[in-house]
Amino acid sequence: MDWFYLAKDELLAQLEENSWLDGATFIREYLLKNNEDFTSLPEEEQDIYLIDILDVFENYLTADFSEFVRVGKRYRWFNSKHDTKTKEAETNREVVLDDDSDRELLTRKAELLNSEEVASILSSAKLLCNKGDYLGGFDFALKYYSVAKKMQYLDADKLNVLSMIIDSSLELGRVDFHKFYCDKAEIYIKNYNHENAAVEYDTAIKKLLELETRQQNLISDFKNIIRELYRKCRIQYENAGDDDSASEIYVKENKYTQKSLNRGMKKSLMYLFWLMARYGESPLRVAGWAIFLIFACSLIYTLAGINPPGGDDGFKCLTTSASHELICTVIEPQKMLKVSYWSHLYYSVVTFTTLGYGDFAPQEGVSRFVSAFQALMGLILTSLFLATFIKKYSR
Amino acid sequence: MSVSLRLDNIQVSIDQLMLDPNNYRLAYDSESESQSDADVIELQDHIRRQLEKEKLSELRDSILENGFLEVDRIVVRDLKETSDRKYLVVEGNRRTAALKSLKDDHDDGILVLKEELLTKLLSINVVLINGTNAAEVKNYENTLMGIRHVSGPKKWTGMQSAKLICSLFEQNKTATQIGSLLGISAIEANRRRRGFLAYSQLAKHPKYIGQVKNKHYTLLLEFISKSTIREIIGWKDDKQISSKRYQKIIYSHIAEDIEGNKPQITNPTQAREFVRAMGIPRYESKIAMGTTYEELGPISENTEDIDSELKRINIFFNKLDRDLLSHSSYSTLKKIRVKIDNLLSEAG
Numbered sequence: 001m002d003w004f005y006l007a008k009d010e011l012l013a014q015l016e017e018n019s020w021l022d023g024a025t026f027i028r029e030y031l032l033k034n035n036e037d038f039t040s041l042p043e044e045e046q047d048i049y050l051i052d053i054l055d056v057f058e059n060y061l062t063a064d065f066s067e068f069v070r071v072g073k074r075y076r077w078f079n080s081k082h083d084t085k086t087k088e089a090e091t092n093r094e095v096v097l098d099d100d101s102d103r104e105l106l107t108r109k110a111e112l113l114n115s116e117e118v119a120s121i122l123s124s125a126k127l128l129c130n131k132g133d134y135l136g137g138f139d140f141a142l143k144y145y146s147v148a149k150k151m152q153y154l155d156a157d158k159l160n161v162l163s164m165i166i167d168s169s170l171e172l173g174r175v176d177f178h179k180f181y182c183d184k185a186e187i188y189i190k191n192y193n194h195e196n197a198a199v200e201y202d203t204a205i206k207k208l209l210e211l212e213t214r215q216q217n218l219i220s221d222f223k224n225i226i227r228e229l230y231r232k233c234r235i236q237y238e239n240a241g242d243d244d245s246a247s248e249i250y251v252k253e254n255k256y257t258q259k260s261l262n263r264g265m266k267k268s269l270m271y272l273f274w275l276m277a278r279y280g281e282s283p284l285r286v287a288g289w290a291i292f293l294i295f296a297c298s299l300i301y302t303l304a305g306i307n308p309p310g311g312d313d314g315f316k317c318l319t320t321s322a323s324h325e326l327i328c329t330v331i332e333p334q335k336m337l338k339v340s341y342w343s344h345l346y347y348s349v350v351t352f353t354t355l356g357y358g359d360f361a362p363q364e365g366v367s368r369f370v371s372a373f374q375a376l377m378g379l380i381l382t383s384l385f386l387a388t389f390i391k392k393y394s395r
Numbered sequence: 396m397s398v399s400l401r402l403d404n405i406q407v408s409i410d411q412l413m414l415d416p417n418n419y420r421l422a423y424d425s426e427s428e429s430q431s432d433a434d435v436i437e438l439q440d441h442i443r444r445q446l447e448k449e450k451l452s453e454l455r456d457s458i459l460e461n462g463f464l465e466v467d468r469i470v471v472r473d474l475k476e477t478s479d480r481k482y483l484v485v486e487g488n489r490r491t492a493a494l495k496s497l498k499d500d501h502d503d504g505i506l507v508l509k510e511e512l513l514t515k516l517l518s519i520n521v522v523l524i525n526g527t528n529a530a531e532v533k534n535y536e537n538t539l540m541g542i543r544h545v546s547g548p549k550k551w552t553g554m555q556s557a558k559l560i561c562s563l564f565e566q567n568k569t570a571t572q573i574g575s576l577l578g579i580s581a582i583e584a585n586r587r588r589r590g591f592l593a594y595s596q597l598a599k600h601p602k603y604i605g606q607v608k609n610k611h612y613t614l615l616l617e618f619i620s621k622s623t624i625r626e627i628i629g630w631k632d633d634k635q636i637s638s639k640r641y642q643k644i645i646y647s648h649i650a651e652d653i654e655g656n657k658p659q660i661t662n663p664t665q666a667r668e669f670v671r672a673m674g675i676p677r678y679e680s681k682i683a684m685g686t687t688y689e690e691l692g693p694i695s696e697n698t699e700d701i702d703s704e705l706k707r708i709n710i711f712f713n714k715l716d717r718d719l720l721s722h723s724s725y726s727t728l729k730k731i732r733v734k735i736d737n738l739l740s741e742a743g
Contacts, residue, residue: 020505025452051448073440074447074496076505174504219507220459 001053003035004060010034011061012068015079018214019173023075027054079173106143110150118147125164134168141165155187162187170207175218178204178225185236194240201233202249223260227253247281247392254279276384283389290352290381297374298341298348304366306347308339309359352378401525404468406518409494413474413481414442418488419540421445432474435483446492454493460575462512463494469521470539472532485524485536486543494519554612557591564588589625589632590616596635600642602652614649617666624673640683648688659688668694 007030014021028050031038038046054075061069061077070080102124105117113121125140141164148158162184169177181204188197208216208226216222230253237246251274258270273279277286317328339360347360351374362371416430416438430438469487484491498516500506526532551559556577563573570581570588577584593615598607618636619625628645629638636642646652648660648669660666665688672678672694681691695701720728 022447022452024448024450028450047449051445054448072503073499074443076500076503169504172504176501176504176507218505220509220512221507225507 001056003031004057006034007057008061008065011077012065015069015077017212018079019175020072020076020078023058023077024050024054026077027057102140106139110147113147118144121147122161125161129164129168134171138165138168138172138174141168155191158187159184173215175211175215178208178229181207182229182232185232189236194236195242198233198236198240198242198245198249201229201236205229205233223256226256230256243392251278251281276381277388280384280388280391283385283392286381286385286388290378290385293374293377293381294345294348294352297351297370298345300370301344301347301362301367302341304370305363306339306344306367307361307363308343348374351375353382354378403523403525405521405523407471407482407521409491409498409516409519411481412469412471412491412495412519412521413483414439414446414488414492414495415483415485416442418442419544420449420488432483435474436481442488443492443495446489447496449489449492451489451493451496454489455497458493458497458512459508462509463515463519465520469519470524471521472524472526472536482521482523486539552609553587553616554591554594554609557587557594557612560584560587561591586616586620589619589630592632592635593619597646597650600646603646603650604653606651606653611650613663614660614666615645617663617670618645621670621674624670627673627679644682644685 007027010030011021011026014026028046031046031050038049041049058071058075058077062071066080068080070078072078102120105113105121108117121140122144125137125144128134128137128140131137141161145158145161145165147153148161162180166177166180166184169180181200185197185200185204188194188200205226208219208222208229219225230249234246234249234253237243237249254270255274258267258274261267261270270279276289277283317326319326343360349355350357350360351371354375356375362368413435416435421442467487469491470485471482472485474481474483494516497506497508497512501508501513524532524535526535560573560577563576564570568576570584573579573584574581579587590612594607594612597603597611597615618628619630627638628636628641631637636645647656647658649658649666651658660669669688669691672688672691673682675694678691678694693701693704695704
């Protein structure tokens with residue numbers, strides 16, 4: 001077909017961005033977009049045309065472009081970039097593996113394998129992974145793992161093979177690798193090795209977040225999986241007594257939740273909570289804000305002015321010696337009295353702590369407004385500081 | 396139906412379900428041989444590939460988005476020739492294939508399914524046809540498939556689906572949520588909702604009670620599709636068409652009132668044309684003053700269009716072959732002449 005060549009180019013371009021495509025959908029969409037002869041057909045005839053052409057196109061791919069596209073089962077077309085190493089290995093493989101008989105082991109049930117055969121599965125897995133044939137390596141490693149689980153092998157054996165499975169999964173661009181990290185972590189937990197378990201969860205999260213968005217979309221419930229992993233990871237760090245790491249994970253967990261929220265009240269509040277206290281994990285940050293607020297407000301008071309003690313109108317009364325009469329005179333407010341910066345700072349602290357001695361008082365206008373705001377913030381920040389402090393150091 | 400036939404509700408795992416090689420969906424030519432039960436398992440991979448071409452991805456996406464809804468159950472029958480219990484899918488082969496392909500993609504690590512769906516795959520509710528003899532089961536199978544696929548459920552009209560969309564909006568779902576639920580865009584969901592609201596407004600209008608039909612929804616849809624037109628007619632989602640003048644103009648154009656005045660716009664093409672005119676300032680002012688659709692004449696964006704149209708007519712007359720003119724052509728030409736005469740005498 002004359003359009004095959006262009007369709008192949010389009011396919012390769014799309015495979016650069018996706019690790020795999022559903023061939024049936026790809027061809028339909030390609031033709032609908034680019035082929036007028038096709039779009040002019042009635043829908044029923046389009047279907048019939050596709051049914052015939054799909055296999056022809058797939059054969060064309062396998063025949064001429066197998067180095068770019070790996071054709072999988074049921075029209076799943078993969079980017080064979082991941083298999084480049086496999087190509088070299090393919091030739092060596094026949095030498096080291098008796099392909100058919102070894103492959104046959106993969107289909108046999110665990111109970112029907114003798115220890116020699118199980119050992120040969122493991123060595124095949126190792127061999128293939130070392131050679132770079134991750135496609136084959138994965139199958140053998142997975143088989144060994146399922147046998148190991150069923151037959152209750154040593155945990156060290158399982159951990160070893162799980163590492164192999166994870167490595168080849170990542171090489172192959174599989175999106176379900178987090179399951180194997182979790183399996184590994186659970187084995188560590190069983191052996192009270194919480195530190196290692198936490199690291200496994202942590203790595204799984206990192207690898208998942210490194211995936212491109214398109215790949216993340218292939219994972220249903222991606223956000224919940226990430227949150228669940230964060231939670232598990234934090235608990236393991238806590239169990240291991242590593243409070244700093246636990247706290248770090250808790251912050252990341254919240255940051256992730258915040259980012260995935262839709263814009264709105266809840267998101268803004270979470271952002272504010274992060275800004276003020278790193279989601280309640282940092283008393284230092286709260287203290288920092290408190291100090292900042294005290295200094296900032298003291299500057300505003302310096303500009304807007306505060307009344308010094310006795311600064312209001314008052315009376316000065318004296319008894320005259322002759323008639324014993326009380327004579328009072330109005331005193332002008334001591335406007336001239338200079339209030340130093342330190343007094344403004346002092347006033348700021350007194351307001352922040354809501355002590356309110358009353359010796360200095362805000363002038364009407366900006367000062368009163370800022371004082372009220374500072375007193376409220378003082379209440380919030382003081383209690384926030386206590387809460388975060390206790391949370392952090394009472395673990 | 397025979398008495399010896401029984402329908403049982405059972406739960407099976409996806410691996411127990413076998414696709415039917417004799418499925419009518421796969422009958423692309425009339426001569427395919429019918430396959431015996433013994434070959435069913437061997438043929439699975441082949442059938443899966445065939446069904447993959449039946450727009451399976453749409454179904455897969457829907458299952459991924461909404462979960463597997465067992466609104467109508469998959470129907471199966473016993474597969475006699477197999478050692479472990481397997482069932483042949485009589486009705487629901489495409490759904491079964493979609494589920495199987497989701498599970499395989501999950502196992503191959505190229506897709507990760509929700510736990511919920513994975514659990515569901517282990518216990519799917521199906522209907523088992525139990526019959527004493529094979530002929531009866533076969534007979535029932537055919538009846539069932541005939542009812543489903545030949546007559547089948549009738550597709551909803553635009554109005555009916557708009558009503559559903561509107562009630563989804565009332566449940567406080569967003570346009571995006573509704574869109575992804577029903578496989579349409581958010582804009583389209585909004586458009587249909589507005590169409591339905593406009594339709595309800597018309598149906599409640601005292602002058603048009605009892606005159607409003609489904610087709611009016613399609614016509615109104617044209618008036619609320621463009622934001623510029625919505626502005627002109629004073630569209631508000633809670634008050635619908637708020638401009639009383641335009642309410643009168645639109646309604647009198649599309650619906651017959653209780654006094655029996657016939658509408659000028661009867662199909663969506665005319666409605667679209669009228670809406671287009673409303674978008675052009677020159678015509679809009681005329682329409683607002685009460686000029687009707689038929690009085691507007693041909694609608695063109697600017698005056699040059701009219702000139703070029705006239706030139707086209709001129710060329711047409713130059714090329715016209717007298718021998719081809721019929722009796723009715725002559726009467727039309729006479730009408731045109733009268734119109735031209737009127738125009739020229741008006742212009743002086």
